[in-house]
Amino acid sequence: xxxxxxxxxxxxxxxxxxxxxxxxxxxxxxxxxxxxxxxxxxxxxxxxxxxxxxxxxxxxxxxxxxxxxxxxxxxxxxxxxxxxxxxxxxxxxxxxxxxxxxxxxxxxxxxxxxxxxxxxxxxxxxxxxxxxxxxxxxxxxxxxxxxxxxxxxxxxxxxxxxxxxxxxxxxxxxxxxxxxxxxxxxxxxxxxxxxxxxxxxxxxxxxxxxxxxxxxxxxxxxxxxxxxxxxxxxxxxxxxxxxxxxxxxxxxxxxxxxxxxxxxxxxxxxxxxxxxxxxxxxxxxxxxxxxxxxxxxxxxxxxxxxxxxxxxxxxxxxxxxxxxxxxxxxxxxxxxxxxxxxxxxxxxxxxxxxxxxxxxxxxxxxxxxxxxxxxxxxxxxxxxxxxxxxx
Numbered sequence: 536x537x538x539x540x541x542x543x544x545x546x547x548x549x550x551x552x553x554x555x556x557x558x559x560x561x562x563x564x565x566x567x568x569x570x571x572x573x574x575x576x577x578x579x580x581x582x583x584x585x586x587x588x589x590x591x592x593x594x595x596x597x598x599x600x601x602x603x604x605x606x607x608x609x610x611x612x613x614x615x616x617x618x619x620x621x622x623x624x625x626x627x628x629x630x631x632x633x634x635x636x637x638x639x640x641x642x643x644x645x646x647x648x649x650x651x652x653x654x655x656x657x658x659x660x661x662x663x664x665x666x667x668x669x670x671x672x673x674x675x676x677x678x679x680x681x682x683x684x685x686x687x688x689x690x691x692x693x694x695x696x697x698x699x700x701x702x703x704x705x706x707x708x709x710x711x712x713x714x715x716x717x718x719x720x721x722x723x724x725x726x727x728x729x730x731x732x733x734x735x736x737x738x739x740x741x742x743x744x745x746x747x748x749x750x751x752x753x754x755x756x757x758x759x760x761x762x763x764x765x766x767x768x769x770x771x772x773x774x775x776x777x778x779x780x781x782x783x784x785x786x787x788x789x790x791x792x793x794x795x796x797x798x799x800x801x802x803x804x805x806x807x808x809x810x811x812x813x814x815x816x817x818x819x820x821x822x823x824x825x826x827x828x829x830x831x832x833x834x835x836x837x838x839x840x841x842x843x844x845x846x847x848x849x850x851x852x853x854x855x856x857x858x859x860x861x862x863x864x865x866x867x868x869x870x871x872x873x874x875x876x877x878x879x880x881x882x883x884x885x886x887x888x889x890x891x892x893x894x895x896x897x898x899x900x901x902x903x904x905x906x907x908x909x910x911x912x913x914x915x916x917x918x919x920x921x922x923x924x925x926x
Contacts, residue, residue: 626889628667631863634883643674644883645685670733673836677727680800714799714816728801744818746797748837752845759849766797782813832887838880860893862886
């Protein structure tokens, strides 16, 4: 079920339904647990292989972008074919979300769903319709950071001097300013931290920003296109950045403490504001122009991706949407499947559809060349497809 502004709080029993508060980004009420986990459990080994993304990443920067830098290239824009440019496709946004505590002692995830961003923001000159905003924030060391960033990140985006002239710069600046603002709030535990994954959509332009190991995956006619890169300390680009800045990696953990290499908060691991440090709050951005082939987007915390590949999630979500065309029910099924696969973390999943219609059946044109297969070969192929489709 889509909602204008949807903040879903954790519920103890996945069968029992959802508990939701509706309201503006700045008016969310969170219950903060006094006995939160000090660290986030993740699976180190046995993660499924990832499908390579076809959208290029943005250039990395470490400082807030000023208006004088407007002409420089800081954003990541996917290649656009002539057919994409002339397309008259206009997306319709419908979303559904599901959050579950899972096997962990406390729920530290937060998320936000806004299907009608122009209505939510009111009249802003230059901001086209339709528009939408979504985010998943996977907290660790307490819930303060995830709650603060969820409640304030959109405000920092729209208040940035580049908004709405240059969304990429506004979003990057917002991540860093939100991180600084969190450090300045004396009422919060600034040693808590959170990963942050957001999807900002204006018209047909979608910009995904990620800092951490949540992941965004686009369903494109049944094919999984990864719209974010997991920021793990052991990944080559992150390891090189960490070591260049004087950090170290012990058993897959940044400075032996954190299983991600980018996060907001965690100020006990960062230096003075504005200084470069191994733990970065700077997001990486990917931009794409939505077309008729882009059917839905999945945003999920690492509790989902620890036990499920990107292609498996897209295949399962597409099958569900073809059956009932309900993104909320679809998100619930993805969470249920991750629990069956024994995820060890909190679970938060958002499914965003770009059309009011369900995904169509994919018709495969008959081949002009006749080929034959034995009964034994046919049975073998059937077994492989049925047994390994989502592995």
